[in-house]
Amino acid sequence: MGWPYVGETTQLYSSKNPNVFFARKRNKYGPIFKTHILGCPCVMVSSPEAAKFVLVTQAHLFKPTFPASKERMLGPQAIFFQQGDYHAHLRRLVSRAFSPEAIRGSVPAIEAIALRSLGSWEDLQVNTFQEMKTLETDPSVGVVAQYALNVALLSIFGEEEMQYIEELKQCYLTLEKGYNSMPVNLPGTLFHKAMKARKRLGAIVAHIISARRERERGSDLLGSFMDGREALTDDQIADNAIGVIFAARDTTASVLTWMVKFLGDNPAVLKAVTEEHAEIAREKALSGEPLSWADTRRMRMTGRVIQETMRVASILSFTFREAVEDVEYQGETSINFARARALVVCGSAAPYCAVPLGVQQCAACLPAHELARKGRAPNRTGIDQLELATHLDSLSSVRAGYLIPKGWKVLPLFRNIHHNPDHFPSPEKFDPSRFEVAPKPNTFMPFGNGTHSCPGNELAKLEMLVLCHHLATKYRWSTSKSESGVQFGPFALPINGLPMTFTRKDKNKA
């Protein structure tokens, strides 16, 4: 567990890539282990079964958890922070607005945004993601994220509320800049500016709501939030509309950035994808119609490219939950008690399984259970180590359980699960063909799993298919090979935001 308060924070952050830290711990202690990050005791979970336990089957025992400053900034009534009835109510409204039935009609509008975005970055060297964050007022940069932002705004407010959209975008970008800053609310700080922008955003959403009240409701997210008996209050709508922009934008933009990179790095895959889209493009040229939902259902190869991109990139490395009570989890894996004993006795950063409890089929383990509870003190001085070691000695390798104490953070490690060679052989290799066969249950969770899983997943996939259609058929691009690697901030991104240049394929034909 490392030093008191600081715990293993230094080791985590000094490794640059948090996954190196997690993989090292996993190799040493197995798929479930404990650590101590920024003052919080945490249990890391990297087995598909345990992730399912936390996110799906026993989700009610684990609440979402965010720093208070983030909750204030996004809006305390936003869906991410909720549990129980209010969360279920919000889920119904959000899922309805982003269901395949609701979004299938928006393909032409999304296509128009894609064409506008692509046109604006032709022949320019663009830093797809990071530069956009500093130069977002210049329409020639930050295109992928700008695309994702525009699609998000379309899906939330529809096409008619466009008069407010420019101001809304500017306020949102100010809010985003302050999101990861020190939460010091003094004039001049990024946090203060972000909080002011958040207030203004609330006022803009209030204007949009009253304009909408004068008209028909619409099938976008705002329409869903304002619908009849299920309608939310204005504050609830503002918190959730802003929350959805936040959830939709950087996520989709990061995956798109990775997709462009992986296609650029894998010419054979790009060729297969281009052929798939060229066939559809020929038909569209003949009929003169825009892309339709049915066309996107035929983009199977591209669908696998998107899946593999999300697996390799795993832009959300992990998520956070907090145990609302003491939770016992009966692990699927056997633990070796001789090894556990050694770890307990030496008092090193012992894995959670070093304080086993509730060991199946073994009544003799009740004393260990008690000791485990005592061992909750950060320095575990409460453990009678000799007694526990003697007890562990009496056991061979048996199925083990774990105690997750109330208040501890629990982090399902998506990236480690996606990069486990037992489920995905040669995990670092980009190979979309692996998705010709469905992955084993709970081993592939790019959109999370269970009650808080991503309600925007169909829209995200649609956006990526549409952009890929025009990118593959009309453009060539070259990624800079000089720098490769991943940066985390907090989403995984190609290093330096992937600098690249796009050129129209038909440019030299005339």
Ligand code: HEM
């Ligand atoms: C490729 C793009 C995306 C990825 C990889 C992604 C990933 C995720 C993941 C992993 C979660 C679950 C987090 C957790 O369990 O703590 C989540 C939640 C969520 N996502 Fe997405 N997302 C994407 C795009 C979108 C889009 C386009 C929207 C909306 C238009 C959206 C809206 C949401 C919302 C509202 C939640 C919170 C759900 C809840 O708490 O019940 N996401 N997303």
